[in-house]
Amino acid sequence: xxxxxxxxxxxxxxxxxxxxxxxxxxxxxxxxxxxxxxxxxxxxxxxxxxxxxxxxxxxxxxxxxxxxxxxxxxxxxxxxxxxxxxxxxxxxxxxxxxxxxxxxxxxxxxxxxxxxxxxxxxxxxxxxxxxxxxxxxxxxxxxxxxxxxxxxxxxxxxxxxxxxxxxxxxxxxxxxxxxxxxxxxxxxxxxxxxxxxxxxxxxxxxxxxxxxxxxxxxxxxxxxxxxxxxxxxxxxxxxxxxxxxxxxxxxxxxxxxxxxxxxxxxxx
Numbered sequence: 001x002x003x004x005x006x007x008x009x010x011x012x013x014x015x016x017x018x019x020x021x022x023x024x025x026x027x028x029x030x031x032x033x034x035x036x037x038x039x040x041x042x043x044x045x046x047x048x049x050x051x052x053x054x055x056x057x058x059x060x061x062x063x064x065x066x067x068x069x070x071x072x073x074x075x076x077x078x079x080x081x082x083x084x085x086x087x088x089x090x091x092x093x094x095x096x097x098x099x100x101x102x103x104x105x106x107x108x109x110x111x112x113x114x115x116x117x118x119x120x121x122x123x124x125x126x127x128x129x130x131x132x133x134x135x136x137x138x139x140x141x142x143x144x145x146x147x148x149x150x151x152x153x154x155x156x157x158x159x160x161x162x163x164x165x166x167x168x169x170x171x172x173x174x175x176x177x178x179x180x181x182x183x184x185x186x187x188x189x190x191x192x193x194x195x196x197x198x199x200x201x202x203x204x205x206x207x208x209x210x211x212x213x214x215x216x217x218x219x220x221x222x223x224x225x226x227x228x229x230x231x232x233x234x235x236x237x238x239x240x241x242x243x244x245x246x247x248x249x250x251x252x253x254x255x256x257x258x259x260x261x262x263x264x265x266x267x268x
Contacts, residue, residue: 016232016233016243017229025222045101061186120195121189121190121242123189123190125189191247209258
């Protein structure tokens with residue numbers, strides 16, 4: 001009798017591909033807007049969501065999303081109203097929230113949390129529920145980007161000109177940041193807090209060498225992310241290495257391979 005049981009690695013592979021397809025477009029905007037440190041700050045702050053989930057006994061994925069979105073809503077007005085430079089402010093918030101989250105978790109009596117899993121990711125332990133979250137995020141992010149693509153691109157190129165053309169700049173910035181916050185929260189289980197920014201930035205940076213239009217860069221970023229997931233998971237199975245860091249290493253190798261292509265195009 002034939003066995004049609006689904007292989008155990010199907011769910012982690014699907015989760016990784018969904019995440020890569022989602023971070024491709026968002027990572028392109030992160031690169032264009034130079035928001036790399038912003039994503040890192042959201043990842044560190046999302047650790048407070050784990051504390052919220054542990055203390056209130058709610059779903060940890062939902063708690064991560066709440067924590068990341070709440071921090072994003074605080075950061076936007078804080079950046080506009082602070083006299084500090086953006087990178088200084090984000091550095092303070094990033095390391096401060098990470099430290100507060102770790103201290104708060106250490107004070108929760110009788111409750112154990114796999115901090116290593118959240119710091120470095122644990123793709124191979126991803127469950128169907130988390131994959132469903134990623135599917136919903138991928139679909140909603142794709143639809144929102146299609147709906148507001150031209151407006152988001154206009155704001156990215158020049159907020160002043162976009163405002164003159166009648167685009168709601170602040171609302172569009174908020175939309176992008178909220179999408180980024182949700183994806184960052186969901187990515188923690190796969191690549192971890194310390195590696196999320198790498199998955200956002202590196203595939204987009206690699207795609208930049210090949211793309212001639214923003215649309216091409218978005219598509220190639222997703223492709224580079226998916227290839228990184230496939231190579232990273234293969235390396236994890238082959239050499240028994242952590243899946244999350246292996247994916248980031250694969251993405252870095254793709255980026256290094258793309259550098260000569262960028263130089264050739266620049267020389268033409």
